Amino acid sequence: GGVRKKLGLTNVQHIVAVSSAKGGVGKSTVAVNVAVALATSFSQRVGLLDADIHGPSIGKMLNLRGKPELAPGALLRPR
Secondary structure (H helix, E strand, O other): OHHHHHOOOOOOOOOOOOOOOOOOOOHHHHHHHHHHHHHHHOOOOOOOOOOOOOOOOHHHHOOOOOOOOEEOOOEEOOO
């Protein structure tokens, strides 16, 4: 749809958002578990963005190291 085109995500079929107005309720844990389940059990290609600027924890949960790489146009390069 229009939102995917506007965001440059025309090849993305589904967007799932995990959110809450309260901290410490397990949003990151749920997001990681859903992403891993989709990737492993359903053989789906998955992208996961942790937009928590105060303390991103998804990288730690997935044991990622280093800083994100930028692709041309200042876009994040997937790992």
